Amino acid sequence: MNPEFERNVWLEMTPQRVLLMVAVLVLIFFAAALTNDYWTPSIAASWLFYLIVVVWGSRSAAMSVAGEMRDRTWDGQRLSALGAGTMTWGKLFGSTIYNWFGGAICLALILVNVAIHVGPATAAIELIYYLGIGVIAQAAALLASLIAVGRGQSHTRFEIFVYQMAGIVAAAGVWWLWSTADPVAAILSHKPAVDFIAWWGFRLGAPVFLLVSLALFAGWTLVGCYREMRLELKMRNGPLVWLGFLVFAGIYFAGFDAWLSSDVTGWDAVSLRLLLAGSVFAGLTYVMVLLEPKDRVHYRWMEGQFRQGHVLNALSGLQAWMMSYAGAFAMAVALSLWLSRDPVSAQTARPLVLAGMGFLTRDVALFVLMQTLPGRRRGDYAALAILFALYVLLPAIAVALDGRSLLFLFFPQLPSPQWSGAIAAWAQGIAVAGWAIARLALTERDRKPVPA
Amino acid sequence: MIEVEDLVYEYPNARALKGVSLKVPDRTITALVGPNGAGKTTLLRCLAALEDPYSGRVVVDGRDTRESPREIHARMGYLPDFYGLYNELTVRRCLAYAARSHGIASALTATAVQKAAGRVGLIDRLESKAGELSRGLRQRLAIGQAIVHEPQVLLLDEPAAGLDPQARRDLAQLLIAMRDSGMMLVVSSHILAELEDYCSEMIIIEDGRIAGGKAIKVRDDARPRYMIELATARSDLRDFLAAKGADVAEADQNHAVILFTHNAGARARLLRDLVGAGFEVASFAESSKALEDAYFSAVGRAG
Numbered sequence: 023m024n025p026e027f028e029r030n031v032w033l034e035m036t037p038q039r040v041l042l043m044v045a046v047l048v049l050i051f052f053a054a055a056l057t058n059d060y061w062t063p064s065i066a067a068s069w070l071f072y073l074i075v076v077v078w079g080s081r082s083a084a085m086s087v088a089g090e091m092r093d094r095t096w097d098g099q100r101l102s103a104l105g106a107g108t109m110t111w112g113k114l115f116g117s118t119i120y121n122w123f124g125g126a127i128c129l130a131l132i133l134v135n136v137a138i139h140v141g142p143a144t145a146a147i148e149l150i151y152y153l154g155i156g157v158i159a160q161a162a163a164l165l166a167s168l169i170a171v172g173r174g175q176s177h178t179r180f181e182i183f184v185y186q187m188a189g190i191v192a193a194a195g196v197w198w199l200w201s202t203a204d205p206v207a208a209i210l211s212h213k214p215a216v217d218f219i220a221w222w223g224f225r226l227g228a229p230v231f232l233l234v235s236l237a238l239f240a241g242w243t244l245v246g247c248y249r250e251m252r253l254e255l256k257m258r259n260g261p262l263v264w265l266g267f268l269v270f271a272g273i274y275f276a277g278f279d280a281w282l283s284s285d286v287t288g289w290d291a292v293s294l295r296l297l298l299a300g301s302v303f304a305g306l307t308y309v310m311v312l313l314e315p316k317d318r319v320h321y322r323w324m325e326g327q328f329r330q331g332h333v334l335n336a337l338s339g340l341q342a343w344m345m346s347y348a349g350a351f352a353m354a355v356a357l358s359l360w361l362s363r364d365p366v367s368a369q370t371a372r373p374l375v376l377a378g379m380g381f382l383t384r385d386v387a388l389f390v391l392m393q394t395l396p397g398r399r400r401g402d403y404a405a406l407a408i409l410f411a412l413y414v415l416l417p418a419i420a421v422a423l424d425g426r427s428l429l430f431l432f433f434p435q436l437p438s439p440q441w442s443g444a445i446a447a448w449a450q451g452i453a454v455a456g457w458a459i460a461r462l463a464l465t466e467r468d469r470k471p472v473p474a
Numbered sequence: 475m476i477e478v479e480d481l482v483y484e485y486p487n488a489r490a491l492k493g494v495s496l497k498v499p500d501r502t503i504t505a506l507v508g509p510n511g512a513g514k515t516t517l518l519r520c521l522a523a524l525e526d527p528y529s530g531r532v533v534v535d536g537r538d539t540r541e542s543p544r545e546i547h548a549r550m551g552y553l554p555d556f557y558g559l560y561n562e563l564t565v566r567r568c569l570a571y572a573a574r575s576h577g578i579a580s581a582l583t584a585t586a587v588q589k590a591a592g593r594v595g596l597i598d599r600l601e602s603k604a605g606e607l608s609r610g611l612r613q614r615l616a617i618g619q620a621i622v623h624e625p626q627v628l629l630l631d632e633p634a635a636g637l638d639p640q641a642r643r644d645l646a647q648l649l650i651a652m653r654d655s656g657m658m659l660v661v662s663s664h665i666l667a668e669l670e671d672y673c674s675e676m677i678i679i680e681d682g683r684i685a686g687g688k689a690i691k692v693r694d695d696a697r698p699r700y701m702i703e704l705a706t707a708r709s710d711l712r713d714f715l716a717a718k719g720a721d722v723a724e725a726d727q728n729h730a731v732i733l734f735t736h737n738a739g740a741r742a743r744l745l746r747d748l749v750g751a752g753f754e755v756a757s758f759a760e761s762s763k764a765l766e767d768a769y770f771s772a773v774g775r776a777g
Contacts, residue, residue, distance in 0.1 A: 025574035033689055094558030098619065100524060102575035103548035204571055256543040319484045319528055326529075 026104060027119075030086075034120040035089060043229040051131065052134045064135035067128040072193075075156040079118045080163035080180070080189030087118035087254070088167045088177040088185065093170025106252040110164075114247065118160050125156060147229060151204070154236040155196045163189030168250035173315050174343045192243075196236060203228035222277035223291075235274075242267060261340045271306065272299035289371070293360055300353030300375075304382050305348050309341035311386050312402055316393040321462055347386055354379040373444045377434040381448025385409060387455035388457035394461035475500055476521060476627065476658070481530035483516055492682040493530070498660060498675070500626075501651050506662040507769060508679035514662040515555060515631055517679060522552045522629050535626055548577055551620030551731040554664075555631040561605030565596055565615055568604050569622050576623035590622040594648065610641035617645075621652065628652065628659045636666040642760040646671040666766045678769060697721070697733045699761040700741075704728050705754040714751060718744055731761060740753065 047070065054066035090096035104112070115122070129152055137145040166188035168175075175181060202216045218225045219232075245267075249259050279294035289297070313431050320339060327336035358375050361367040388408060392401035417432045419425075430443035431450075475497040483491040492511045498504050506514050519525045520532055523539035523546045532539040534546045560568055569587040578586050594614040599607065604615060613633070620628060630649075634642050649672045653659055663669055669676075678685040700722045704711065707727035715722050721733040734741065741758075746754050 023580075025571055028574070029563070029571045031565075032567055033560070090558075094554075094556050095560060097524065097552070097554045098557065099570075099575070101547045101550060101552045102572075103544065103577040104575050105544070131515060136586070256526070321482075323528065458512075 024108055024112040024116070025102075026099075026109055027116040030112070031114025031119055034117070035123065039120060040123065043120070044127070047124060047127050056284050062135075064132055065298060067135075071125050071128040071132065071152060071156075072197075073123050074128065075118075075152075076193045076458040077190060078155060078158040079121035079125070079160045080193070081186040082118045082121055083114060083189065084163040084167045084182050084185035086113040086164060086167070087171055091171060092177045100255055104255075105255060106248055106255050109255065110244070110248045113251075114160060114164055114244075121160075122156070125152075134184055147233065150233050151200055151236070154233070154240050155193050155200075158196055158236070158240045158243055159189040159193035161240065161247055162192035163190075165243060165246045165250060167249060168254060169313050172250060172253055173313070186381035200232055203232050220278075220280040223280070238274075239456070240271075242270070258338065260338050261345055264342045264345055268303060268306070271302050272349065272353075275302045277298065289367070291320045293357060293367070293371075296353055296357040296360060297375075300350050300357060303350035304378070307343050307346040307350055307382060307386060310341070310346055311389045312406075314341050316390050316401070318394060318462060321390075325462075343386065347382070350382060351379060359397075360448045369440060373436065374434045376444040377430070377447040378449045380444060380449075384447065384454045385453030387451065387458045391454060391458035391461060394458060419432055429432060475533075475535065476660070477533045478517075478521070478595075479531050479533075481517070481520060481532060482528045483513075483520055484526060484528040486509060490682055491520070491527075494682070494684055495530075496684060498658060498677075500651060500658050501656060502675050503661060503673045504661055504675040505651055505666075505673035506677050506679060507664065507666060507669065508685075510664055512679040513682045514664070514679050516630050518629055518660065518662050523547060524552075526610040533702060548623075549626050551623070551625040551628040553616055553620045553628075553630045555635065557616050559604040559612060559615060559619075562603060564601050564603055565591065565607070565618075566600040568615060569618055572619035573622045576625075578623055581738065586622050586624075593621065593651070595644065596620040610637055610644075613637060613641065613645070614648075616646065621657075624640055626656075626658065628657050629662075630659065631662045632664075633661060634663065634665070642668060643671075648695070651694055664771055670766065676769065694709045696736060698736055699723065700732050700734050701757065701759055701761045702730045702755065703757045705756045708753055709755065714748070714753070715744075718747060720744070 049061040050066055050070065054061045054063045087096065090099060101110070102109075120139045126288045129149070132152070133145045133149055136148050163185050166185040167182070170177075170181065170185060204215060219228050220226075221231065245263065249263060252259055276295035276299040279291050279298060282289075282294050282298070320341075324336045327333075327339070354375050358372050361372045361375070385405075389402065389405045392405040392408075395401065395404075412432055417429055418430045420432070431446050434447070435443050476496075478494055478496045481491050481494040482489065494513075494517060506518060508514050516525065519537065519610075520527060521534065522545040523532070523534070528538055535549055537546050539546055560571070563571070567588055569590050570583050573583045573586040573590075574580070586601075588597070591600055594617055596611065596614055596618060599611065604612065607615060617630075617633070620630075633649075634645055637645060649659055649661070653672075661669060661673065672728050702711075702715075704727075708714075709727050711727065711730055712725040715725065715730055715732055719734075723731040723733060725731070732745065745755065745758050748758075
């Protein structure tokens with residue numbers, strides 16, 4: 023047996039706790055059966071599954087590494103011979119084994135009820151959904167806590183609550199999407215379920231499409247946990263897996279062009295797909311530049327590797343935000359070239375795309391810059407505050423002072439002349455990026471080793 | 475063998491290690507000493523492949539810490555300065571988990587647990603919960619977890635901190651026994667008295683560098699350190715001792731610290747020669763503060 027899983031079983035599945043879980047659940051189901059009209063045992067089981075596996079399970083998963091850090095047992099585990107895969111699944115399913123035990127009791131009741139009243143095929147679909155939402159919630163919470171460990175954050179109750187919330191929010195998203203196509207929910211709410219989803223021009227069955235999507239995203243979340251665990255165990259991650267995820271995300275989300283075609287008039291399917299893929303890459307750039315440690319020592323190491331001609335070594339050190347930015351940039355260039363085929367789009371949409379890329383450059387550089395300034399531990403918060411000012415406060419002030427024509431300085435707009443928006447965005451981007459690079463170079467110069 | 479070549483380690487705001495090079499031979503207990511903040515713990519964590527060097531390299535048992543951290547972890551035991559235990563687990567389960575997570579097969583785990591518990595003197599506590607143990611017993615359990623897989627290298631950061639005198643003595647005996655069984659040990663501490671009883675080599679870290687540039691041999695059972703004190707000053711003391719085959723570690727007109735054979739007859743002859751040459755020998759005894767002498771001698775040289 024996986025030693026990490028076994029250790030968690032020793033801690034979590036004591037006879038007293040097992041009996042307590044069974045007794046409490048049986049009492050709740052019995053009470054629900056007595057109320058009959060309002061609260062059936064299967065409805066209670068469904069809510070209890072969410073409570074035990076999603077809400078509580080997310081906390082257990084978030085605590086699995088953060089708790090080790092807090093209790094100072096993590097270094098010992100890092101020095102074990104366990105591989106990253108063994109450690110990941112041992113932590114993920116070991117720390118939540120008690121939650122899954124309670125969840126399994128609830129799930130049995132749910133599935134028996136669905137199988138009797140709707141049919142075994144629907145029961146099988148429900149099984150996949152419940153397992154998927156549980157795994158996604160717990161894996162997302164574990165991933166959030168591992169990312170925080172990598173950032174060197176402390177592990178206060180509030181921070182652990184934030185990691186738990188990452189799992190709950192991920193599960194809420196899955197629940198919301200699934201509720202539109204869930205055959206059981208449709209029967210209970212007397213509303214028709216969504217039958218088909220348009221994707222890459224195909225009409226696909228909604229339940230199957232959503233379940234496959236759920237499985238794929240659960241898989242990527244687990245891959246994310248595995249890779250973060252590798253970093254924690256001092257193993258290196260190459261860039262290929264994140265590049266693979268970018269390709270997957272780009273293709274997956276680009277397929278939803280039909281959903282936009284009514285909102286963006288005059289754009290063909292190719293433009294919309296490039297826009298969707300680029301937007302996803304830009305979004306991932308923002309997420310990853312916020313989450314990843316912006317370690318000056320690492321950037322200096324990369325620069326040194328490039329300077330010494332060790333290009334592959336340097337590329338192996340690329341962070342996810344850098345690759346996402348490159349993906350967004352490539353999509354912006356491709357979209358810009360595609361739009362230039364049509365004179366109207368070339369004059370209206372293209373400047374907006376290029377301005378958007380300029381603002382993305384500025385914002386990313388701002389996160390890096392804030393890490394090079396004094397008080398860098400709060401650098402990310404400072405960057406977020408500045409972005410709030412740039413995107414919300416200053417535009418609001420400009421509008422209030424009748425300076426609507428200045429909005430192109432703050433986000434993509436079509437001013438007159440049309441290209442001034444893109445020029446202004448890129449001027450800001452280059453200025454902030456130059457400042458950040460200069461700060462990195464300056465700190466390096468200040469820290470040249472003193473001759474022994 | 476641990477080999478460190480021109481190791482530089484950087485924190486975002488400070489360079490903690492500034493080009494450290496050293497070798498730690500097998501079957502030794504090496505003291506890593508220096509003032510607080512000198513870089514001892516950082517160096518120890520680099521040796522444990524828990525931190526990546528900014529430049530330079532660390533090779534443990536022929537493996538580079540950057541390239542093969544997990545292979546090194548499998549062959550290493552590490553006791554950090556602030557360690558934790560699974561308080562709700564029994565001693566037996568703590569040791570069993572440590573053994574299994576270091577790759578010991580299930581069938582061999584019980585034997586490994588018994589052996590480790592025996593070495594750290596916890597055989598009669600196997601069913602006690604870790605959280606119920608005293609400070610000294612917790613320390614033993616932590617060391618037991620670090621050695622249950624019989625590593626080739628054992629790194630300990632301030633292992634005697636907070637222990638009472640009896641527990642410190644037990645710890646010293648345990649470390650010597652582990653060295654004799656073939657392990658290489660590196661012990662970091664800023665309290666020299668703790669290290670005096672068992673360390674044979676010493677590396678002094680000062681401001682991220684090794685003072686004196688290399689490891690210092692502080693104990694050699696074949697050639698221990700002896701302190702000679704004179705009642706009357708003689709300027710030729712160093713030359714006389716050197717001429718008699720002693721390695722003079724330090725000397726002035728009133729005293730000398732020498733490395734000399736452990737053979738009683740040879741020592742008796744040296745003492746007789748000293749007295750015969752007119753030196754008024756007030757004392758001639760094995761130095762009980764070899765490490766401290768070597769430390770201040772080296773720090774003096776470095777300064």
